[in-house]
Amino acid sequence: MDPIVTGQDAPDAFMVRLAGITKIFHGKDGQTVAALAGIDLNILRGGITAIVGPSGAGKSSLLRAVNVLERPDTGTVNVGGRDLTSLDDESLRRARQSIGMIFQHFNLLANRTVAGNVALSLELAGWPTAKIGPRVAELLNLVGLTDKATHYPAALSGGQKQRVGIARALAPNPQLLLCDEATSALDPETTRQILALIRKINRELGLTVLLITHEMAVVREVADQVVVLEAGRIIEQGPVAQVFAHPQHQTTRCFLLGETGTELPPALAARLLTTPIADGATLIRLHAVGELAASPLLSDLGAAGIAARLIAGRVQPLGDRPFAGLIAALTGNVGAIDNAIHQLRARGAEIEVLGHVATDAVTAG
């Protein structure tokens, strides 16, 4: 598999280099499950990389291999130029202090105040007491919780708890932040706020972020690079815009459908034919990013004598560019439709011809 970014292959370009990582779990009945089946992955320094995949794909094992919370069976884990798998316990503990981690369920100490929780990572790293107080205040200011310093976690909302988790992770000045489904327990609005905070930290502190999630919305909102995992293997990776607009693997496409709003309504799917019919409509699924997504696609089709009816679709921001996903029913001259699809593909659109339906299927109701 190609590295995420080509042409930037100096050793320093990558914060994390995983090579040949395998991890096998032994079930009680003697069965073995390969959680990670040979992962080679380089994570770009200074970026936000999202690892996505269905549950059981090995995301969590992969993330926990990066700070060796779960030791892989084989392979090497290189973070910031050091091979963590070869370190003794004491050196590994010190190395972990430069890798922050936040969790789905926050994992805060219930019996410590907000400030006490943030101080914990500094105490564990052996900071002198006199320096801990000012650093904690700095971090609470960064995450906007200065007024909650003396509260206990039980009195905080989920979003506030995750802010404490972020402050705690960032306190010892890590070079890498690992996020383990960090927004999966939060409501959509809070998720957006936490993702915005992660973005801000990434931009302002230059911190490399590696996150795992099962939500494509999180990837779209925050990540630069995406890695798709299935059954312990990497099936696809690349810049988010590229993977969203041109997914190469069927699993990635399926995963994207819900997020892009291009799931075919069941009523139409039931009437779908594989061959064109007289006076029928051709159903297409179209994905476009950037300039193309913002261009007047439908009137372009109209100009070619094709009537396009929208069946489903959504235009939403992908990073700072628009990303359009839609399903349309095209009626008109068959040759003209083929020609139009050809031209749109040439302009960079990802188009899948889903099939053909009788016209009344798209005009009724």
Next chain:
Amino acid sequence: MSPQMLSLLADATVQTLLMVVVAGVLATLAGVPLGLFLALSGAGDLLPRPGLQRAIGLIVNATRSTPFIILVVAIVPLTRLLTGTSIGTAAATVPLTLAAIPFIARVVESAVREVDHGLLDAARAMGAGPGQIVTKILLPEARAGIVRGLTLAAVNLVGYSAMVGAVGGGGLGDLGIRYGYQRFMPEMMLAVVLILIIVVQALQSGGEALARRLDKRNPGN
């Protein structure tokens, strides 16, 4: 009640409290580390020593399932070795301590096991070593449960201390049996029982109040 009787009651109360406090403190010193070991030494735990853990678990269970009155008699040689006698308050403290250690070990074990496993992940991810995990995570997070367990142990010790009275241990139990029962003095028996109830009540409410203050898991505490 005559002044002599009142003075007997006062002495007996002091003896009982002394037995409970001394046995309680000694058993806590031994039981807390033992409970930590039991909680942390299983296969896949922080400091896996499954063989030793099973062996200690067996001894703990054996001690807990031995009826206390039999334990008192069975360890008389040890009691003599440690205190030079098998009668009196000091001697009674030995079996009381020995009976309370496995009890405290088990309550500490269960309190420590109740600490959310995610906290251990977080601590390890922050680079904590086993010692730091125990002192900065497990004990502080389990403190309310440990205090509740120690309260329970203290209440049990009050009951056991009355039982050692039957074999010459001194204290309120001894007084109740010798005066209240054998000399048919119901007012003495009533006084002994009342004092025991007050002591147990005080321990229970004091322990519960402390545990509540230490427990920050619910909002409003």
